[in-house]
Amino acid sequence: MMKRFNAVLFSLLLGSAAVSAQTLSGYDIMNKSDKVDEGKTSTYTATMTLTNAKGSVRVRDFIFYKKDFGDVKKSVIVFRSPKDVSGVGYLMWEYKEVDGKKKDSDDWLYMPAMKKVRRISGSDSGGDFMGTDFTYDDIGDRGLTKDTFTLAGEENVEGVDCWKVECTAKKSDERNPRRFTWIRKDNYLVQKTVYYDRQNNIQRELVTSEIKQIDGIWTICKMTMKNLSTNHMTVIELKDIHYNRPMNDSIFTVASVERGAIK
Amino acid sequence: MKKKLLVTVFVTVIWCLSGTAVFAQSTEDSQEDESDAAADTAPAEPQLSFSGNAKTETGLYVRSGDNAGHFSIAKETLTGTVDASTDKGKVYITGNVFYDAIKAGKTGEESASDGLGADVKEAWYSLNSDLGTSGLTAGIKIGRQITGWGKADVIRITDVLCPQDLTTLNAANYSESRIGVDACKINLSGTYFSADAYWIPVFRPSVLPLENWNPLRRTIVPSSTSFSGVTIPVNVGQIEKPDAKLANCGYAGRLSFWFPAADFSLYGFYGYDDSPITSYTISYDSSDNPTGVTVDGKYYKYGMTGLDAAIPVKQFVLRVESAVFMDRALARKPEKAALEQVSYYRKNRIMALGGIDWIKDEWTVTAQCFDDVVLDYDDTLDRHEHEPGSTLRIMRTFLSETLTLTFDSAINWSEYDSFISLSAEYAVNDQLTLGIEGDGYIEGNDDYSTYGKYKDFSSVSFKGIYRF
Numbered sequence: 194m195m196k197r198f199n200a201v202l203f204s205l206l207l208g209s210a211a212v213s214a215q216t217l218s219g220y221d222i223m224n225k226s227d228k229v230d231e232g233k234t235s236t237y238t239a240t241m242t243l244t245n246a247k248g249s250v251r252v253r254d255f256i257f258y259k260k261d262f263g264d265v266k267k268s269v270i271v272f273r274s275p276k277d278v279s280g281v282g283y284l285m286w287e288y289k290e291v292d293g294k295k296k297d298s299d300d301w302l303y304m305p306a307m308k309k310v311r312r313i314s315g316s317d318s319g320g321d322f323m324g325t326d327f328t329y330d331d332i333g334d335r336g337l338t339k340d341t342f343t344l345a346g347e348e349n350v351e352g353v354d355c356w357k358v359e360c361t362a363k364k365s366d367e368r369n370p371r372r373f374t375w376i377r378k379d380n381y382l383v384q385k386t387v388y389y390d391r392q393n394n395i396q397r398e399l400v401t402s403e404i405k406q407i408d409g410i411w412t413i414c415k416m417t418m419k420n421l422s423t424n425h426m427t428v429i430e431l432k433d434i435h436y437n438r439p440m441n442d443s444i445f446t447v448a449s450v451e452r453g454a455i456k
Numbered sequence: 457m458k459k460k461l462l463v464t465v466f467v468t469v470i471w472c473l474s475g476t477a478v479f480a481q482s483t484e485d486s487q488e489d490e491s492d493a494a495a496d497t498a499p500a501e502p503q504l505s506f507s508g509n510a511k512t513e514t515g516l517y518v519r520s521g522d523n524a525g526h527f528s529i530a531k532e533t534l535t536g537t538v539d540a541s542t543d544k545g546k547v548y549i550t551g552n553v554f555y556d557a558i559k560a561g562k563t564g565e566e567s568a569s570d571g572l573g574a575d576v577k578e579a580w581y582s583l584n585s586d587l588g589t590s591g592l593t594a595g596i597k598i599g600r601q602i603t604g605w606g607k608a609d610v611i612r613i614t615d616v617l618c619p620q621d622l623t624t625l626n627a628a629n630y631s632e633s634r635i636g637v638d639a640c641k642i643n644l645s646g647t648y649f650s651a652d653a654y655w656i657p658v659f660r661p662s663v664l665p666l667e668n669w670n671p672l673r674r675t676i677v678p679s680s681t682s683f684s685g686v687t688i689p690v691n692v693g694q695i696e697k698p699d700a701k702l703a704n705c706g707y708a709g710r711l712s713f714w715f716p717a718a719d720f721s722l723y724g725f726y727g728y729d730d731s732p733i734t735s736y737t738i739s740y741d742s743s744d745n746p747t748g749v750t751v752d753g754k755y756y757k758y759g760m761t762g763l764d765a766a767i768p769v770k771q772f773v774l775r776v777e778s779a780v781f782m783d784r785a786l787a788r789k790p791e792k793a794a795l796e797q798v799s800y801y802r803k804n805r806i807m808a809l810g811g812i813d814w815i816k817d818e819w820t821v822t823a824q825c826f827d828d829v830v831l832d833y834d835d836t837l838d839r840h841e842h843e844p845g846s847t848l849r850i851m852r853t854f855l856s857e858t859l860t861l862t863f864d865s866a867i868n869w870s871e872y873d874s875f876i877s878l879s880a881e882y883a884v885n886d887q888l889t890l891g892i893e894g895d896g897y898i899e900g901n902d903d904y905s906t907y908g909k910y911k912d913f914s915s916v917s918f919k920g921i922y923r924f
Contacts, residue, residue, distance in 0.1 A: 245856070275886035276509070277883070286716065297770075299716050307631050308604035309604035309605070312766035312768060316768070321817075321818070324857030325856070441586050442589065442590055442591030443586050443593045445591070445647075446650075447712075447719075448643070448649075448650040449593070449645070451650070456503065456541065
């Protein structure tokens with residue numbers, strides 16, 4: 194079941210201005226990474242390629258729209274393929290963190306076979322996103338209140354200078370209670386993340402690539418997530434990316450999703 | 457007369473929408489310098505797509521009884537969908553061509569022409585237009601359309617707009633049993649609401665398994681019955697549909713709100729019940745001995761008003777739904793109807809449901825409790841005064857959501873009869889899905905109760921779907 198896809202890839206993918214030389218704490222770095230410019234509106238089409246341990250490949254395509262309304266960010270996803278999920282629509286209204294607290298998002302799911310929209314709990318989930326190796330948590334806007342951050346050093350990853358930040362979940366029963374994230378010094382983009390399971394073994398590894406500046410905003414156009422325990426891999430590639438284009442508010446309504454009006 | 461009226465309504469609505477579209481355009485023009493001025497991001501260029509699937513289904517009745525070992529389903533279905541859309545308009549047509557091997561063999565000798573069939577599930581045209589920049593949209597949808605109402609799963613409360621195809625057992629797949637209703641829908645929607653008004657000019661009833669070859673016929677009409685100590689045959693006579701005229705049109709409306717804390721909707725319907733009330737005529741020979749019973753059917757109007765709500769609470773979503781059916785014709789017990797020649801009483805009826813959903817990682821659990829009450833109950837009605845029930849669904853996905861195991865159950869607390877289903881569905885790849893399902897109907901205190909009457913129809917079925 195699809196959940197928590199609002200901030201979708203953007204919280205991982207977007208960059209901002211170059212960093213100053215001042216010394217930053219782990220929290221400062223993650224805070225700046227969390228607040229990178231996403232544009233007032235954004236849209237893209239995405240292809241998710243899932244490869245299992247035997248090399249069998251499945252492909253999912255969807256279109257994404259997002260608009261920042263100030264106190265709430267609204268986004269909508271509509272799947273185009275494969276045929277068994279074609280037309281499935283997901284609408285999410287996500288609220289900004291206020292005083293260190295983040296209100297649960299409002300989520301609706303449209304299933305074409307049912308011909309109606311279903312309200313979905315916006316509460317947290319560590320489940321897989323649409324059968325991929327990404328969880329809703331690590332592709333959504335996790336916020337900063339669920340973890341503590343420690344600067345673990347500085348490293349060069351694939352020729353890029355990065356800060357290495359250890360992120361420890363405040364709740365020990367989370368699926369990935371610990372992860373290391375490498376944040377690029379030039380634009381605060383995520384360069385790499387390694388996720389640990391509850392037994393403190395490396396479970397998954399995320400690598401980002403194909404970084405471009407689109408409409409003046411740094412964007413990572415490709416992400417590869419490998420699950421080392423299952424040998425399953427998911428590659429997400431973004432195309433037709435646009436920022437700050439006019440978008441009618443009606444796109445982000447339940448009625449619009451229910452009508453199947455978004456393509 | 458009816459055609460003229462339809463054309464007038466259609467032209468008027470199109471004219472109104474065109475006018476609003478022009479107004480919206482001029483509004484947008486005046487604000488084009490503003491960075492956040494509204495504009496459609498929907499594709500301006502027309503899009504045409506064709507998709508479909510080929511499905512094969514085979515099943516066997518498994519319980520002891522005269523059905524055991526017989527095919528419950530043996531059907532090949534080819535479904536095609538055409539979707540053509542512009543930025544405001546859309547044409548959508550979907551239909552089936554099928555070959556039903558059980559129907560083909562209904563005379564004892566297989567006849568391919570008897571088994572072939574086709575139906576149009578949906579065929580509609582819609583036109584929608586944004587009214588300015590703030591998310592307000594007006595639209596019209598004309599043609600055969602399937603609409604799902606209500607927050608309940610499987611249990612039909614406010615979801616009365618579309619009739620059902622009841623010729624096969626589809627207890628675990630309620631949404632597939634719905635068939636399109638020929639209607640004109642006008643819609644106005646905004647950020648937090650949607651208001652829909654329906655005009656249903658032509659009545660379309662549910663499709664009942666009344667043909668002799670269909671084993672489900674016995675759940676509605678037995679092949680014979682005992683009368684005055686004599687066993688006599690039961691024949692199906694006329695099922696009388698209302699004439700297509702203005703006075704027989706149906707009307708419906710829905711007003712829905714979607715707020716951060718909760719969703720809720722109000723519903724109204726006035727029109728014909730999609731299931732007929734049966735009446736019974738006993739024929740006698742010259743010696744006044746009963747020789748047979750003829751079952752006729754007639755459809756009756758009623759009114760419905762209802763509401764529902766969905767409230768997210770942490771990891772749960774609470775759902776409620778209720779409806780009052782006013783002056784609904786309810787069938788009397790066959791023996792009373794036959795003897796007194798009064799086949800129904802009009803009564804007010806209330807249905808109410810509460811449900812809870814829980815989704816965590818690969819698990820989905822939904823549970824529901826409901827009650828169905830007849831006010832001013834009469835003992836001769838062919839049902840209980842209260843018919844409470846519960847449903848439970850537990851679903852888990854495996855292997856990156858390629859394998860889905862589902863447990864479905866339902867119980868009718870008035871007679872303790874129940875339904876249990878176990879199914880597994882595996883996506884071999886993005887095109888091919890295979891499934892196996894076992895459905896069991898368990899009788900309670902009464903063999904003719906909600907699920908008990910299907911006790912001889914417990915089955916195991918296999919299906920394969922190839923999507924293109």
